[in-house]
Amino acid sequence: MSEETTIIDAPREKLTKKAITADHPTWCPGCGDFAVLASYYKVLEKRQLDHEKIVTLAGIGCSSRFPYFVNGYGAHFIHGRAVPLASGISLARPDLHVFLFGGDGDGFSIGGNHLNHGARKNINLVYFIMDNFVYGLTKKQTSPTSPIGFKSKTDPTGAIDQPVNPMKQLICAGATFVARTHATQVNHMIQMIERAMDHQGFSVIECLSECVEFFPGAFDPANPRKGGAFELIDEKKWDNTSEDELRHDVTDELAAYKLAQLPFPGVFGVFYENDRPTKNALEKKWIDTTREKLGHPSDLALLQKTFDRMK
Amino acid sequence: MKDTTTTPETDAPNSAEDPTAPRGSLTATAPSATAASQSDRADLRPESINDAVIRLAGDSQDGIQSAGAFLARLAGRSDHDVMTYMTIPATISGGPSIFQVRMGTGEVLSAGDEADFLVAFYQHSYQDHISFLKDGGVLLYDSDNVQPDLDDKRFVYVGVPITGLTIEALGGTAKDKGKNIFILGLISKIFHLDVEKLTTLIKEKFAGKNASIANTAIMAFTAGYAYPVGNVLTKQYKFETVVPKEGDRAQITMDGNQALAYGLIAAGVRYGAGYPITPWSSVMEILRSELPKYGGIFVQAEDELGAVSLALGFSFSGYLAVTGSAGPGISLKTEAIGWASMSEMPLIIINVQRGGPSTGLPTNVEQSDLFQAIFGGHGDSPRVVLAASTVEDCFYIAIEAARIARKYSTPVFILSDTSLATRIEAFDEPELKDLMIDPKPDLTPRAAGFKPYAVDQITQHVPPGTRMLDGKYPLVSGLEHDEMGHPTGSPKLHMAMTAKRRNKLRQLAEEIPMPEIYGDQEGNVLLVGWGSTYGPIHDAVKLAREHGEKAGALHLRHLHPLPNGLEKIFARFKRIVVVEMNDQGIYGFGQLATILRARFCEPKIESATKTDGLTFRVKEILERVFEGRSFAARKIPREGLPIVHADPSSENVKSLKEVVPQGVG
Numbered sequence: 001m002s003e004e005t006t007i008i009d010a011p012r013e014k015l016t017k018k019a020i021t022a023d024h025p026t027w028c029p030g031c032g033d034f035a036v037l038a039s040y041y042k043v044l045e046k047r048q049l050d051h052e053k054i055v056t057l058a059g060i061g062c063s064s065r066f067p068y069f070v071n072g073y074g075a076h077f078i079h080g081r082a083v084p085l086a087s088g089i090s091l092a093r094p095d096l097h098v099f100l101f102g103g104d105g106d107g108f109s110i111g112g113n114h115l116n117h118g119a120r121k122n123i124n125l126v127y128f129i130m131d132n133f134v135y136g137l138t139k140k141q142t143s144p145t146s147p148i149g150f151k152s153k154t155d156p157t158g159a160i161d162q163p164v165n166p167m168k169q170l171i172c173a174g175a176t177f178v179a180r181t182h183a184t185q186v187n188h189m190i191q192m193i194e195r196a197m198d199h200q201g202f203s204v205i206e207c208l209s210e211c212v213e214f215f216p217g218a219f220d221p222a223n224p225r226k227g228g229a230f231e232l233i234d235e236k237k238w239d240n241t242s243e244d245e246l247r248h249d250v251t252d253e254l255a256a257y258k259l260a261q262l263p264f265p266g267v268f269g270v271f272y273e274n275d276r277p278t279k280n281a282l283e284k285k286w287i288d289t290t291r292e293k294l295g296h297p298s299d300l301a302l303l304q305k306t307f308d309r310m311k
Numbered sequence: 312m313k314d315t316t317t318t319p320e321t322d323a324p325n326s327a328e329d330p331t332a333p334r335g336s337l338t339a340t341a342p343s344a345t346a347a348s349q350s351d352r353a354d355l356r357p358e359s360i361n362d363a364v365i366r367l368a369g370d371s372q373d374g375i376q377s378a379g380a381f382l383a384r385l386a387g388r389s390d391h392d393v394m395t396y397m398t399i400p401a402t403i404s405g406g407p408s409i410f411q412v413r414m415g416t417g418e419v420l421s422a423g424d425e426a427d428f429l430v431a432f433y434q435h436s437y438q439d440h441i442s443f444l445k446d447g448g449v450l451l452y453d454s455d456n457v458q459p460d461l462d463d464k465r466f467v468y469v470g471v472p473i474t475g476l477t478i479e480a481l482g483g484t485a486k487d488k489g490k491n492i493f494i495l496g497l498i499s500k501i502f503h504l505d506v507e508k509l510t511t512l513i514k515e516k517f518a519g520k521n522a523s524i525a526n527t528a529i530m531a532f533t534a535g536y537a538y539p540v541g542n543v544l545t546k547q548y549k550f551e552t553v554v555p556k557e558g559d560r561a562q563i564t565m566d567g568n569q570a571l572a573y574g575l576i577a578a579g580v581r582y583g584a585g586y587p588i589t590p591w592s593s594v595m596e597i598l599r600s601e602l603p604k605y606g607g608i609f610v611q612a613e614d615e616l617g618a619v620s621l622a623l624g625f626s627f628s629g630y631l632a633v634t635g636s637a638g639p640g641i642s643l644k645t646e647a648i649g650w651a652s653m654s655e656m657p658l659i660i661i662n663v664q665r666g667g668p669s670t671g672l673p674t675n676v677e678q679s680d681l682f683q684a685i686f687g688g689h690g691d692s693p694r695v696v697l698a699a700s701t702v703e704d705c706f707y708i709a710i711e712a713a714r715i716a717r718k719y720s721t722p723v724f725i726l727s728d729t730s731l732a733t734r735i736e737a738f739d740e741p742e743l744k745d746l747m748i749d750p751k752p753d754l755t756p757r758a759a760g761f762k763p764y765a766v767d768q769i770t771q772h773v774p775p776g777t778r779m780l781d782g783k784y785p786l787v788s789g790l791e792h793d794e795m796g797h798p799t800g801s802p803k804l805h806m807a808m809t810a811k812r813r814n815k816l817r818q819l820a821e822e823i824p825m826p827e828i829y830g831d832q833e834g835n836v837l838l839v840g841w842g843s844t845y846g847p848i849h850d851a852v853k854l855a856r857e858h859g860e861k862a863g864a865l866h867l868r869h870l871h872p873l874p875n876g877l878e879k880i881f882a883r884f885k886r887i888v889v890v891e892m893n894d895q896g897i898y899g900f901g902q903l904a905t906i907l908r909a910r911f912c913e914p915k916i917e918s919a920t921k922t923d924g925l926t927f928r929v930k931e932i933l934e935r936v937f938e939g940r941s942f943a944a945r946k947i948p949r950e951g952l953p954i955v956h957a958d959p960s961s962e963n964v965k966s967l968k969e970v971v972p973q974g975v976g
Binding site for chain 2: 010013019022023051052053055067068071072073074075076077078080081082083084085086087088089090091092093095096113114116117283286287290291294299300302303304306307309310311
């Protein structure tokens with residue numbers, strides 16, 4: 001199945017921002033998600049991927065409108081289930097670049113189970129979570145990442161439930177690339193997307209992306225222009241210097257977990273990265289060894305042989 | 312009887328050599344294909360039969376299913392028609408279980424209402440199933456565990472210390488595991504089955520496993536075969552030989568879930584996802600291990616919602632995919648099926664129905680998910696619903712479902728049920744080379760102007776990875792959308808797109824062939840059914856016609872959309888009775904009956920439903936349809952058989968050491 005139909009290559013034009021731009025975003029003016037979209041365009045342009053191999057997917061939420069704003073193959077799926085949808089596409093079509101966009105409700109609440117299992121199975125895809133700490137599309141209800149005390153329509157006296165810590169959850173679930181960024185830090189965001197793309201496996205980026213309508217100022221503490229501090233993770237350079245010993249080893253799960261414990265707004269960058277084999281690779285290995293052992297028979301010969309055993 | 316575990320080895324006089332031994336005693340020999348010809352005395356000549364129902368009743372861990380499966384496969388290899396029926400308990404291990412095999416040389420449609428032969432492993436097996444044994448039938452029981460009421464003169468009693476003999480034949484470590492194969496040997500003797508073919512089947516079954524397992528099985532079989540059952544059962548039977556006609560295709564035997572799985576493979580389905588649930592699981596187990604051989608993948612998902620979503624991802628990527636479950640799991644998948652309807656994504660959804668609602672009767676049969684398949688979900692979400700009628704049909708309906716899903720870019724339900732899933736039938740080997748489909752997606756670049764949701768055409772999605780030469784790429788959406796897949800709130804577009812999604816089903820209805828009527832083409836009563844009730848309904852019509860009724864049977868495979876023109880058939884019958892295994896509902900009609908009445912506004916449509924979790928017996932259908940009329944049971948050769956109450960006590964039993972060649976296998 002992995003052999004693709006040969007295509008006579010028609011001349012290709014350079015992939016430009018114009019070529020990949022579609023509908024005008026429906027987000028509120030000032031929404032953090034605009035910067036995410038702009039960063040995505042930039043990365044696609046920079047990497048010059050084959051236009052037809054870019055697949056942009058999403059579930060439901062403000063941020064999940066994303067695929068409509070990208071001219072490329074894409075699907076707008078149901079609430080919380082975009083991870084398994086994307087997994088199917090990634091497993092069947094290794095030639096495609098699978099990008100998945102969503103919000104905190106989609107990823108950590110209704111789709112929480114899928115997030116854990118996508119991570120555990122290490123499906124090869126990039127999952128970008130625009131975390132705004134609130135339900136925006138449905139107009140201000142508590143989200144799984146809303147901090148305790150946050151006043152919403154469903155918690156008029158302030159949220160009382162312990163919020164999800166996305167970094168901790170993703171590390172524990174087995175995601176093999178876990179990073180965090182901020183929508184106001186476009187260059188950092190682009191770096192993170194590129195590293196996530198280059199990683200083979202379940203790559204997740206949590207991006208603090210402000211909802212100007214229902215949780216304004218939520219991420220100012222990490223925005224230098226608003227008096228906050230955007231503190232970067234200082235990654236090990238492996239240069240045998242004494243300073244390097246203090247730096248963060250991204251392959252160290254416990255160290256990553258400790259970074260994730262830091263109080264809000266915490267730190268930004270790559271928390272964890274691990275080269276564990278992907279489900280894509282493991283399934284392919286099974287297919288290859290099985291077919292090798294059988295001597296690469298035709299589908300017809302295979303099924304006929306099975307039927308012969310049932311006579 | 313009282314011979315419990317007394318070993319014949321120690322206290323059994325050698326009755327087979329005793330001139331006063333009961334008439335019909337057979338000299339037990341090692342099994343060979345020529346065993347039947349060893350006796351030429353007229354009273355020992357087996358009676359020729361063409362149909363027998365054998366019910367094995369024991370506990371689920373006794374392996375009676377595999378013994379039954381051997382019989383079914385043997386029948387398949389001998390060109391007999393075969394139909395099996397199985398019940399399994401809901402408990403994890405243990406609990407009463409039966410396997411019923413009906414073998415015949417004619418057309419076997421149903422598993423049989425009554426057994427000609429009952430094998431009882433335990434007292435409860437005897438008590439629960441003796442009522443299914445027909446008068447003059449043979450009760451073969453494990454005299455180590457069962458004490459039948461010998462005063463009931465209706466039956467022939469054959470007691471064999473099965474447990475003890477099996478332990479003795481196999482030695483200590485196997486305990487009584489192997490009773491099933493011992494029984495198989497015993498049945499082979501009684502019915503003069505083809506021992507060579509059977510031992511080949513046993514060896515094939517255990518091929519690749521530890522050689523001692525196959526040896527043990529052969530030893531158990533040999534011991535059962537060698538048991539001098541002729542001492543206690545004076546009658547022996549032999550199936551009429553079927554001479555295959557020129558051009559006849561070989562018979563293959565499998566169960567309904569296997570047929571679904573291999574049908575999907577033939578149909579070019581290479582990807583799928585599921586979550587374990589009875590009775591669907593074996594479909595996913597087969598696909599999980601088979602698809603990699605074909606270069607595909609079946610994923611065991613984290614839950615039902617993940618499974619349907621993965622399958623939709625596969626379909627989106629260009630490979631029509633399958634998901635499946637039983638009713639409760641389908642409920643969980645329902646939201647995503649709505650998306651498939653809206654986005655017009657092809658998908659095959661299998662529902663192997665069981666008793667519901669909720670966890671319900673997880674190991675029993677019911678046809679109560681028809682409404683769920685047709686209407687389950689939010690909004691107007693058209694989908695196609697097909698129902699398989701036999702095991703063979705499971706194979707072909709999978710191919711048809713795939714064809715429809717691709718052509719109409721739509722979700723397609725296949726309804727099966729517990730009965731089809733677990734029963735084994737023999738059918739003509741399909742002509743695979745005409746059926747196999749190459750599933751490669753078409754990635755040739757598309758010319759300018761492609762619209763995934765063109766209002767005036769049936770949607771055909773283009774798989775990602777296909778270049779669009781005008782640089783405009785399509786989106787697939789769960790929001791109401793325009794022709795390019797972009798969201799719209801336009802009332803006009805919602806109306807147009809809703810109609811587009813509905814009209815393709817109307818178009819499909821036009822190409823569905825009018826189903827054939829079995830029996831009388833017009834007359835008094837038409838029995839309408841769907842799904843696994845095919846056999847008993849057809850048997851009922853056959854019997855009714857033999858008794859002078861003008862009756863026909865109409866079996867629907869396409870339930871949504873229905874074939875056009877059924878009203879013309881309905882007009883030719885005075886009564887129309889829809890027979891189905893679900894509740895009559897608050898208005899008195901079963902699920903298909905309700906739909907037919909709504910569709911055709913036909914007041915003469917009646918409903919015959921039941922909810923006991925068991926397959927329809929022919930008798931039950933006849934009683935419901937022809938209230939007050941009595942129909943004699945199916946004629947079988949054993950009617951008129953003199954009732955013999957043989958003494959199965961151990962004195963009549965030869966020592967196993969004497970009859971079983973040691974070290975066989």
